[in-house]
Amino acid sequence: MENSGYVGAPYNFVPFYKDVVSVEKEQMMTHDKIEHELLTGEIAYTATAKLPIFISDGKEKPDFVKNERGEYMIPGSSMRGLIRSNTQILGLSSFGEDIDDYRLMYRNVAAAQGKDDGYGAILGAEPANIGDGKSVSVLKNVKAGYIEKVGSEYVIYQTEVDKISDQFGEMNYYVLSERTIAEDLRKKDTSFSYFKEHPNCLEHVMKDGFKKIQDRGRIHYKGTTNQHYTEGYYNISYEVTNTRQITAVGNPGTYKHEGYLVCTGHMNEKKSKYIIPKMDQSKEHIQISKADVDAFQIDYNKKKNTLRNNKKYYNLPETGEIKPVFYIQLDHLYFGFTPRLRLFYDHTIKEGYKQTKKSFDYAKSLFGTIDKNENIGYKSKVAFTDAVLCGNVNKSEESSVILGEPKPTSYLDYLVQKGGKTTYNTQGFELRGVKQYWLHKTLESYSYSNAGKNDKVFTHMKPLKEGSRFTGSVRFQNLTKAELGLLLWSICLEDDCLMNIGMGKSLGYGVIGLEDVTLKIFDTEKAYDLNQTLDWQPMMTGDIKTYIDAYKSEINGKLRGKDIDSLSSIQSFFKMHDRNLIPDNHVIRYMSIDKKEYQSRKRPLDSIDEVIKKSERSANEKKIVEKPVIEKKTAAEKKELRSGSVYQAEIKGYQGKKVKFLIDGNYILTALENIKGIDDLNKKNMKEMLPAGKKVTVELKKIKVDNETIYKVSIQ
Known part of the structure; x- marks a missing residue:
């Protein structure tokens, strides 16, 4: 099951x-x-x-x-x-x-491995206090710089500012929220008129603003997507406070500080712009190894057909071109064109x-x-x-x-799994076979x-x-x-x-x-x-x-x-x-992104035998059910449920730690401990594993406890 x-x-x-x-x-x-x-x-x-x-x-x-x-x-x-x-x-x-x-590259493996040894730990994701009782999430290990192709090699130049303050770690760039821009543009004397001249820099339509929404106990802000937004980087000037708040953005020469505005790829409800201080070539530059350049280029070539807008933004610079870049320099050098970097795995594919x-x-x-x-x-x-x-x-x-x-x-x-947590970071991982x-x-x-x-x-x-x-x-x-x-x-x-x-x-x-x-x-x-x-x-x-x-x-x-x-x-x-x-x-279809099947997936791909058995079981279920299940039946239409028989059932709802089934016109409530066929079923995940409206094949067993009929349900 x-x-x-x-x-x-x-x-x-x-x-x-x-x-x-x-x-x-x-x-x-x-x-x-x-x-x-x-x-x-x-x-x-x-x-x-x-x-x-x-x-x-x-x-x-x-x-x-x-x-x-x-x-x-x-x-x-x-x-x-x-x-x-x-x-x-x-x-x-x-x-x-x-x-x-x-080496393959990845993003957000933390969801599968745990934050301490996963993606978030490498980026240094932690909250930082910005005053007035407010805090923001920062990536303390991520720095910004500028990448250039020199001959056949690539180098990263540092910026004028190494880091802003200790609580922000190695961060040397600023984060500007589109909510801040939208609120400022309502003022008569706005400091963000740059964005009126360059509306394609914004992921959301400013005139619509952002609506405050409360969902599942969390407050967030949602705006109207700007269909003309595209990835890019722009030479600008800016003003910033000692608490890292960007207060103004304009064309070069307008404000005190010079740098680049970086607009990364669109994601639902993402509202962040990034401002990188200008380059300082007098500081020691970072040499990128050929192996890392080759791995990055392979990764780009494999994903470029899925990029919808400015594909060039995500590629390495051409000879003589200099462009903003984000990077982490720990035991290994990671680099890319968004702060939430795609990281290199510890091991190469062939090691498996x-x-x-x-x-x-x-x-x-x-x-x-x-x-x-x-x-x-x-x-x-x-x-x-x-x-x-x-x-x-x-x-x-x-x-x-x-x-x-x-x-x-x-x-x-692609990998032989042990508990669904084996990745290319796992020592001794093994490739599954020939696709x-x-x-x-x-x-x-x-x-x-x-x-x-x-x-x-x-x-x-x-x-x-x-x-x-x-x-x-x-x-x-x-x-x-x-x-x-x-x-x-x-x-x-x-x-x-x-x-x-x-x-x-x-x-x-x-x-x-x-x-x-x-x-x-x-x-x-x-x-x-x-x-x-x-x-x-x-x-x-x-x-x-x-x-x-x-x-x-x-x-x-x-x-x-x-x-x-x-x-x-x-x-x-x-x-x-x-x-x-x-x-x-x-x-044997692809998992749906619309239904969030891929995003919520927790299990490895079934084996060949398991897929064939699942298809055969589905075919047998179709033979059993000659007529569609009628959702509601009158008392006269109800059929007596027999212990040990197999039925088609529909999940109708929940009461505490019980699941409500509709079976041949009968509504039955079954406690979680009496439901078999699903591993690790509990109150927290029962709505996910047994969603309302889902139709399943069940075997029923009736037992008497204190003169009350209890149903045990085995989901097949």
Whole structure:
């Protein structure tokens, strides 16, 4: 039973097979040999779309990719990537070359780890007294400065003021509230006329002011969002009191102090502007390491497509450009363009990669590799042609979708969890495995209420309809029988298995079946026997199963008593590709931001088996309930509740430590201690875990206590 709302994703993870199966170096070096034992030939196949499919041509207004003759096709490089991934899993091979070795960045991990050792502790988040009995929250470890690219390196310059006062720690910048600006602009002689001239600096419309709102015992102020607000920094002058209160902002030269006004990214109800004193280049500057620059740039490149407005604001400066920056200098240097920085994790991604290191494996032998130790390259033994569309072009209607992109920063998904608190800061953390998208039975549809009028967040796809067929081939040279068997297994998979390719896999696009697979092998004896007539077609048809069996036999011998078909990684892979085990869309969708499912999530991603079971249980519940539950029934319509029976119930409300259920027209109150199936259920979280209106499947048990009927409820 879900114990903290919906948690799910359109992808999951096939666990790594940790003890990589190696091959000998001699097996890598067969390119220039002509031996009867080595196999050369071609595998032909047809890829049939089971749902609409879209392979982008990469243009600004993307269309389905075409070859130089104008034919729609699946590029050979796309098919190569798909089959290579299958080969790595089925070949019990290494994924080390596919995993980036850099530090991820994060924000607000404190919610999961506790403030003392989390995000807030690093920033130094504490209250500070500003006089008149008032206090503000400050980030005592965060400083402001100016970043510049000098040659190929980046440096941070300090400001004129190192820090303002001891209670503000290392802070050397000022925080200005938009409420202060709004109140001052009402005056006849305002000191903030700068903002009348630059209204795009403000996140809220000043003429509307801020409404005082009390919510759950907390007073806050809400204003009307300024749709024209954009991130940026502006050269200004200002006045400030000895208690750090900004009293005036104007153009340069208007007031005593010079600096920059910094307007960071928009967040709901955020009302803070930041003012940074001007730069002092006479002070010692801070050198940023290349590793940190590279990690920052990777992080920016991964998130830039999600940035709606001024993307350049969040990127590193270009040569000769100087821009305001915030930073923390503790055991590690953290930097960014907002005070609430994205911090570098303690460990790199690859530190969590636990497969054994082997120089050569089956996938490397087939697809090639570079041996960095010996500085030798081994070329690929396989080549993929483009798979060209057969028959007529049948296009679906254009689809405008928001494509979510899985990110390894989601540690509850990507890492093996221990209590839901394992992050890239955890010593000994472990990557969960190889990410694979679930197959879909039907296309997923979403409403995009948060997208607004921002067309940039949409991808406009022009897919081809289901039933579209593409023919392609794979040419291979000098393979062993086992290598050819692995390649064929990676293409054919098992009966009733499908794959997915292209854009929109998270929504169900691109589900394909590789069908009509044929194998032709070059007969060297026919081709080079000088004692017989020249044969212009020295190709013979090969039996696919024979070669797959040869591979399984060879690798089982290397597994020392294990059977490759019984390995958990292999079984997990085929479960995700079996058309008979495809989960319902509602258990493999992305978590909703609108419903705050993602923000309130507390649990790791379910395992592959758990997702399949959840989908099967949901299907069984639909069979049980032939009619919708009627919310209210008359006394005559009520049915007697039987102990030990399973019912569909609806949560109707709460009384103290009891939950009110509606079951077949009967309202029952059940104490929390009599509700089973939800871990750690208590009075504080019962409304979250059992929200009013939620429908659940329950098993009832009736017991008599002091002549009173008590119901025990087991939620399934």
